[in-house]
Structure formats: structure tokens, C-alpha cells
Amino acid sequence: MRPNLILHVxxxxxxxxxILFALYVQFHGDFGPGGGFQAGVIFSAAFILYSLVFGxxxxxxIIPPHWLRILASLGVVIYAGVGIxxxxxxxxxxxxxxxxxxxxxxxxxxxxxxxxxxxxxVAAAMLILFFAFAGRGRE
Amino acid sequence: MDFFIGHYNxxxxxxxxxxxxxxxxxRGNLVKKIIGLNIFQVSVFFLYISLGTVEGGAxxxxxxxxxxxxxxxxxxxxxTAIVVGVATTALALALxxxxxxxxxxxxxxxxxxxDHSL
Amino acid sequence: xxxxxxxxxxxxxxxxxxxxxxxxxxxxxxxxxxGIFSLLSAGLxxxxxxxxVAFTEAAVGAGISTVLMLATLALVKxxxxxxxxxxxxxxxxxxxxxxxxxxxxxxxxxxxxxxxxGSPDAPSQTHVARYYxxxxxxxTGVPNxxxxxxxxxxxxxxxxxxxxxxxxxxxxxxxIGGRRPKPTLKTKDEEAQDEA
Numbered sequence: 001m002r003p004n005l006i007l008h009v010x011x012x013x014x015x016x017x018x019i020l021f022a023l024y025v026q027f028h029g030d031f032g033p034g035g036g037f038q039a040g041v042i043f044s045a046a047f048i049l050y051s052l053v054f055g056x057x058x059x060x061x062i063i064p065p066h067w068l069r070i071l072a073s074l075g076v077v078i079y080a081g082v083g084i085x086x087x088x089x090x091x092x093x094x095x096x097x098x099x100x101x102x103x104x105x106x107x108x109x110x111x112x113x114x115x116x117x118x119x120x121x122v123a124a125a126m127l128i129l130f131f132a133f134a135g136r137g138r139e
Numbered sequence: 140m141d142f143f144i145g146h147y148n149x150x151x152x153x154x155x156x157x158x159x160x161x162x163x164x165x166r167g168n169l170v171k172k173i174i175g176l177n178i179f180q181v182s183v184f185f186l187y188i189s190l191g192t193v194e195g196g197a198x199x200x201x202x203x204x205x206x207x208x209x210x211x212x213x214x215x216x217x218x219t220a221i222v223v224g225v226a227t228t229a230l231a232l233a234l235x236x237x238x239x240x241x242x243x244x245x246x247x248x249x250x251x252x253x254d255h256s257l
Numbered sequence: 258x259x260x261x262x263x264x265x266x267x268x269x270x271x272x273x274x275x276x277x278x279x280x281x282x283x284x285x286x287x288x289x290x291x292g293i294f295s296l297l298s299a300g301l302x303x304x305x306x307x308x309x310v311a312f313t314e315a316a317v318g319a320g321i322s323t324v325l326m327l328a329t330l331a332l333v334k335x336x337x338x339x340x341x342x343x344x345x346x347x348x349x350x351x352x353x354x355x356x357x358x359x360x361x362x363x364x365x366x367x368x369x370x371x372x373x374x375g376s377p378d379a380p381s382q383t384h385v386a387r388y389y390x391x392x393x394x395x396x397t398g399v400p401n402x403x404x405x406x407x408x409x410x411x412x413x414x415x416x417x418x419x420x421x422x423x424x425x426x427x428x429x430x431x432x433i434g435g436r437r438p439k440p441t442l443k444t445k446d447e448e449a450q451d452e453a
Contacts, residue, residue, distance in 0.1 A: 033308035094412035104398035125426035133328035145373025165350035168343035194375035209306040211402040226425035
């Protein structure tokens with residue numbers, strides 16, 4: 001790929017901001033628009049931009065594909081694990097009330113963990129999709 | 140006029156839905172068929188969000204001094220449906236890529252000719 | 258009033274864009290127009306008081322799905338053909354047009370009974386929606402009702418959705434993950450190349 005100086009400099013400047021924004025959307029989703037689904041997609045967009053600008057090989061060095069497979073399943077495991085944890089504590093499946101000292105605290109913790117699981121799975125799944133399509137082109 | 144404003148959204152939803160359906164059943168190119176399916180999908184999103192809107196309402200984020208909110212339930216359903224939609228679209232596109240690698244074409248007519256199935 | 262004007266204008270743009278998508282034959286242009294279509298829908302979701310949905314549509318529809326479609330176009334392109342045109346149709350599509358016209362008319366007839374856009378006493382506003390809006394603060398302490406319903410009230414639903422995304426990613430990985438294998442049969446393109 002022909003290196004493009006402007007593209008490289010701007011991308012290096014913008015990518016950290018995109019990741020920061022994704023984290024904001026992830027953890028501020030309780031109070032404003034946002035949540036795990038949006039944050040995951042924005043987070044993966046940062047890495048897609050990186051691999052479009054710097055090449056697929058470089059991007060795969062930063063996030064090896066087998067990590068992505070682990071992360072994608074880890075998100076689902078976190079989500080289902082919160083449900084099982086509330087079962088162990090004596091509540092119903094995915095009933096977060098017993099996770100904290102009060103109902104509000106429990107619900108807050110439960111929603112935070114569940115959204116985290118959603119965010120991890122969505123981000124990893126989107127990157128798996130992109131790498132699969134982009135990697136198919138090389139022989 | 141009130142009747143027009145009150146039903147305009149639903150009519151545009153139906154136009155989009157029919158455009159999507161027409162693309163799916165009349166075009167032979169598989170990528171274009173998938174785009175038709177996506178247009179159909181977006182029209183369903185608009186149907187749900189239109190049904191959830193309340194006149195003079197605010198976004199469903201609880202705040203002091205706001206009395207009327209739009210319906211949060213369609214937002215939840217569509218929010219998840221959009222992300223699931225892109226995942227299923229990617230699956231369909233992956234199938235198209237495999238069809239191209241096997242048959243060498245993504246035109247439906249040519250695939251039928253190669254299979255002698257029409 | 259300004260809301261209504263913006264709403265009507267953006268929906269008209271959306272309908273025009275969708276018809277342009279059907280009528281065009283250049284797949285590259287179609288995919289770019291589809292990105293514009295998604296961006297317009299995101300704007301409309303903001304007008305309809307759904308910022309969460311608009312957020313998602315802008316990131317997913319205008320971003321990720323456009324990138325995935327462009328990647329697909331690069332993979333399915335015919336050799337020595339820079340423009341990804343779809344093949345010309347062999348016959349006029351009258352039957353689909355009739356089917357679509359009849360279905361559309363029936364659906365428009367059905368809208369006569371829908372309560373008007375934005376009416377506060379429509380059946381969709383009077384059941385669970387009111388419960389969620391009144392109880393989400395005391396129940397969960399989360400001001401964003403959409404997050405409360407998504408993660409807490411309808412947690413099972415979201416667990417299912419996350420599993421669907423995971424499954425789709427696994428399926429794509431199985432279908433086209435890894436490098437392309439050497440073709441066993443000669444494809445049409447390669448036969449054309451051999452002849453040339």
C-alpha cells in the first residue's frame with residue numbers, strides 16, 4: 001500500500017479519541033444515550049480504521065485473531081455468568097437485586113457488568129467479521 | 140391535513156418496504172438482493188420507532204421537569220435489531236463470497252444455468 | 258411544527274434514495290447510496306426522539322455495514338472490470354411490480370386504522386411503556402430508561418441477541434475465515450482468462 005502521510009498522521013491522532021469516546025459511551029450509558037451495543041461498534045470502528053490505514057498485517061499483530069475469538073465468547077460468558085451468580089445468591093436468573101447491598105446498588109452493578117459483556121462481544125464480533133472479509137482477499 | 144401528517148410516516152414505511160421487496164424479487168444480483176433486504180429491514184425499524192413516538196415527548200431519559208417521554212420499548216427492540224441485522228447481513232455476504240468462489244458469478248440466472256436447475 | 262417539516266423532508270429524501278438504489282446498476286454507487294440511506298435514517302431517529310437508536314444506526318449502518326459491503330464487492334469483482342455493474346436483466350419484471358403494487362395497496366388500506374403519528378393515547382403507549390417510565394428510577398436508579406429496559410427488565414432478550422451476534426461471527430469465521438483455498442474446479446473467470 002502506498003503510504004499517505006496525511007492519512008497516517010490524522011489516523012494516529014483520531015484513533016485514541018475514538019477509543020476514548022467508545023469507553024465514555026460504554027460507561028455513561030446509564031445516564032445518557034449509549035450502552036454496550038453502541039460502544040462495541042465504535043470500539044471496533046477504531047481498529048477497522050487502523051487496519052484500513054496501516055494494513056491488515058499490522059492490525060493483526062496488535063490484536064491477534066485468536067484473542068478476538070476468546071474475547072467474543074468471554075462477553076457472552078460474562079453476561080450468562082451474572083445470571084448464574086444471581087442464581088447462586090438465591091435470586092432468579094438475571095435478577096440483579098441480590099448482587100449489591102441495596103436493590104439500587106445491585107441493579108447498578110448488574111447493568112454495568114451485563115453492558116460490559118455486551119460491549120466486549122459486539123466489539124470482538126465486528127472485528128472478526130471485518131478480518132474475515134478483509135483477509136479473504138489474499139491468496 | 141392532520142390525517143396526512145398522522146399517517147405520512149406509515150405510508151413512507153410502506154413505500155420503503157415495497158421498494159425492498161421489489162428489489163429482492165426482481166433483481167438477480169445477490170449483493171443487490173441483500174441491499175433490498177436491508178431496505179426492508181430499515182422500513183420495519185421506522186414502523187416501530189414511529190409507533191413509539193409521542194407528540195411533544197422527549198427522549199426517554201428521566202430528567203427533572205420533563206413530563207412526556209417517548210416509548211422506550213421500541214427503542215430497545217430496534218437498538219438490538221440493528222446490531223443483529225449487521226451480523227446477519229455479514230453472514231449473507233459471506234455466503235455470497237463463497238458462491239462467487241464456487242460458481243464464479245453472483246448473478247442468479249448464471250448460477251441456475253451452471254446448475255441446469257431452470 | 259419544525260419537527261413535522263424536518264420529518265416529512267427527511268422521509269421524502271429516504272424514499273427517493275431507496276428508489277435510486279433500485280434503479281441504479283453500478284454496485285459501488287449502490288453501496289455508497291446505502292451508506293447515505295443509513296445516515297438519513299439516523300437523522301430521522303433523532304427527530305423521532307430515539308437518540309440511542311440513532312447512535313447505533315449511524316455507527317452500524319453508515320460505518321460497519323458499508324465497509325463490509327465494500328469488502329464483499331472487492332471479493333466478488335470480475336477480473337479486468339473496474340466497475341461492478343450488475344448484469345442487464347433479460348426480461349421486464351412485470352410480475353414483481355404487480356405483486357408489490359397489490360401488497361402495498363393492501364398495507365396502505367391497513368394504515369387507516371392506525372392511531373395517528375405521535376398520538377399519546379395509542380394502544381402502544383398505554384401498556385408497559387408507562388410502567389417502565391414510572392418504575393425504572395425507583396427500581397434500578399438508572400435515568401436512561403432504554404438501558405434499564407435493555408439490561409434489566411428484558412435481560413433475557415438481550416442475552417439472546419448477544420448470542421445471535423456471537424453465532425453469526427462464528428458462522429462467518431467458518432465460512433470465509435482464513436485464507437482462500439486453491440480452487441479445485443476451474444471457475445468461469447479463469448476459463449475466460451485461459452482463453453484470453
